[in-house]
Amino acid sequence: MATETTAESASACVGPNGSAIGMPQLCGEWVGNQVFWLILALVAIYFVLDRVALPRIQAILAERQGTITSDLAKAEELKAQAEEAERAYEKALAEARSEAQKIAEETRAEIRQQVQDAQDKADAEIAARTAESEKQIAEIRASALANVETVAKDTAEALVAALGVNADKSALDAAVDKRIEG
Amino acid sequence: MATETQGGDAAHGEGGGLVFHPMDQFIVKPLFGDGGVGLFTVTNATLWMALAVLCVIGLMVLGTSGRGIVPGRVQSVAELAYGFVYKMVEDVSGRDGVKYFPYIMTLFMFIVFANFLGLIPMAFTTTSHFAVTVVLALAVFLFVTILGFVKHGAKFLELFWVASAPLALRPILAIIEVISYFVRPVSHSIRLAGNLMAGHAVIKVFAGFAAIAAVSPISVLAITAMYGLEILVAFIQAYVFTILTCVYLKDALHPHH
Numbered sequence: 001m002a003t004e005t006t007a008e009s010a011s012a013c014v015g016p017n018g019s020a021i022g023m024p025q026l027c028g029e030w031v032g033n034q035v036f037w038l039i040l041a042l043v044a045i046y047f048v049l050d051r052v053a054l055p056r057i058q059a060i061l062a063e064r065q066g067t068i069t070s071d072l073a074k075a076e077e078l079k080a081q082a083e084e085a086e087r088a089y090e091k092a093l094a095e096a097r098s099e100a101q102k103i104a105e106e107t108r109a110e111i112r113q114q115v116q117d118a119q120d121k122a123d124a125e126i127a128a129r130t131a132e133s134e135k136q137i138a139e140i141r142a143s144a145l146a147n148v149e150t151v152a153k154d155t156a157e158a159l160v161a162a163l164g165v166n167a168d169k170s171a172l173d174a175a176v177d178k179r180i181e182g
Numbered sequence: 183m184a185t186e187t188q189g190g191d192a193a194h195g196e197g198g199g200l201v202f203h204p205m206d207q208f209i210v211k212p213l214f215g216d217g218g219v220g221l222f223t224v225t226n227a228t229l230w231m232a233l234a235v236l237c238v239i240g241l242m243v244l245g246t247s248g249r250g251i252v253p254g255r256v257q258s259v260a261e262l263a264y265g266f267v268y269k270m271v272e273d274v275s276g277r278d279g280v281k282y283f284p285y286i287m288t289l290f291m292f293i294v295f296a297n298f299l300g301l302i303p304m305a306f307t308t309t310s311h312f313a314v315t316v317v318l319a320l321a322v323f324l325f326v327t328i329l330g331f332v333k334h335g336a337k338f339l340e341l342f343w344v345a346s347a348p349l350a351l352r353p354i355l356a357i358i359e360v361i362s363y364f365v366r367p368v369s370h371s372i373r374l375a376g377n378l379m380a381g382h383a384v385i386k387v388f389a390g391f392a393a394i395a396a397v398s399p400i401s402v403l404a405i406t407a408m409y410g411l412e413i414l415v416a417f418i419q420a421y422v423f424t425i426l427t428c429v430y431l432k433d434a435l436h437p438h439h
Contacts, residue, residue: 011218014209024208024311025379031313032221033210033228038314041231042321045238045292050284053242056249057264064251 152176204386208310208379226306227314234295234308242291263291267424274428278435285325286431289318290424297378297416301409309419310378312371319371322427330434341437370426377419381412 013027014020024030153176160167213224241263245256253261267290271283293309300307308314330338342359344352385408392401 011209011211014211018206019203020205020209022205024205024210025375026312027210030210030219030225030227030311033219033223033225034308034311034313035317036221037225037228037231038308038317041235042288042292044235046284046288048235048239048243049287049291053238053246053260054264054284054287056246057242057261060246060249060251060253060257061261061264063249067251 149176149180152180202387202390204383204390207306207382207386210306210311227308227311230296230299230306230308233299234292237295237299238291263294270425271428271431274425275432276435279428279431282431286424286427289322289427290420293318293374293423294417294420297420298413300378300382301412301416307378307382310375310382312375315371315375316367318374318423319367322370322430323367326427326430326434329431330437333435334437338434338437341433345438366426366430370423374419374423377415381408381415384408385412 011027012029013022013024153173156172156176157167157169160172210219210225210227212219213226213229217223219225241256242260245254245260248254248257250257264287267287268280268283271279271286275282296307296309296314299305300310330341334340342356342363344355344359347355385405388401388404388408392398392405394401
């Protein structure tokens with residue numbers, strides 16, 4: 001360490017004005033110090049990393065991976081459930097629809113049947129009434145015809161009597177009958 | 183930064199005051215007192231290594247103390263760093279390399295924080311010193327070599343015997359392979375320290391130019407651009423160091439080509 005050239009400087013590598021002589025990197029007297037502290041620093045970093053930091057980060061990453069995996073699995077499960085629910089809903093909807101269709105069909109048939117029955121009944125009644133009316137009309141017509149004969153005969157008798165002719169009743173009736181038919 | 187130090191005693195000699203001391207930032211000096219730098223002296227290197235350790239603890243331990251399933255900001259950065267290095271080890275070294283993941287994570291976290299802390303103005307960049315990077319590279323080299331021999335015994339030497347090459351070429355290739363194997367720690371360490379040292383020194387040189395009023399705007403722009411580049415370098419060099427470690431580990435685990 002003793003040097004003749006530098007009186008004030010403590011090192012052989014530093015000039016009297018405080019600047020370096022040559023490359024400080026090649027100064028032999030600083031090597032030991034740096035190596036010593038470097039080894040100390042490296043050992044410190046190694047222990048900190050190996051004992052604390054790296055296992056901790058590894059655990060964090062593993063935990064995150066686990067969380068992601070389980071979350072994905074959960075999401076998959078929920079998706080399956082949702083799909084299942086959708087299928088059930090679709091099935092229920094289809095069933096309800098077919099049920100409704102069936103009920104509507106049944107109701108329609110029932111109503112049709114009722115309408116048919118009512119119509120048949122009404123038809124029968126109408127027919128019965130018509131027949132009865134026809135019968136009455138025929139009776140009326142027959143009685144009217146009979147009345148016409150009687151009235152015609154009576155009228156003819158009265159006319160003949162009024163004319164002063166004493167005519168035979170049966171001959172008059174026959175003549176009236178003949179007129180009516182002619 | 184450079185101008186501050188030269189203010190007092192650099193005035194004599196140069197007239198314009200344009201003095202560059204780009205290497206002064208790499209001087210190791212005791213934090214307390216003015217004595218020499220002994221083996222156990224608390225120096226600026228000690229301070230910035232300790233800060234790197236504290237940053238690692240802050241990010242990886244305090245940042246994850248919430249153990250949130252949904253990570254916060256700091257925790258997601260910690261998880262990002264974990265996943266980044268873990269995937270690198272797994273992809274490059276194979277499944278059986280994952281066992282050595284804590285060692286590689288240690289290297290990566292130290293280098294990346296040392297690099298980024300070194301970018302703070304007035305900071306001391308511990309990884310710009312060969313003393314530091316050579317220890318890191320040698321640790322990897324020795325670990326990987328010993329691991330290779332422990333795992334495969336003499337068969338580990340098959341790493342140098344390229345079975346797929348023509349027989350006549352194999353001895354020549356073996357010599358080349360052996361040389362390249364022993365050059366690994368050298369390139370491994372010089373790449374890291376060299377990149378950081380060069381970048382920081384260039385920033386200092388540009389800072390020196392800032393003393394001249396006419397070029398100072400250009401100088402400031404250049405410093406800004408270099409700083410952006412250095413941020414990139416800080417991460418990339420940590421990444422390169424780590425991925426090369428993974429490659430060497432792969433060679434030790436699977437020496438057959």
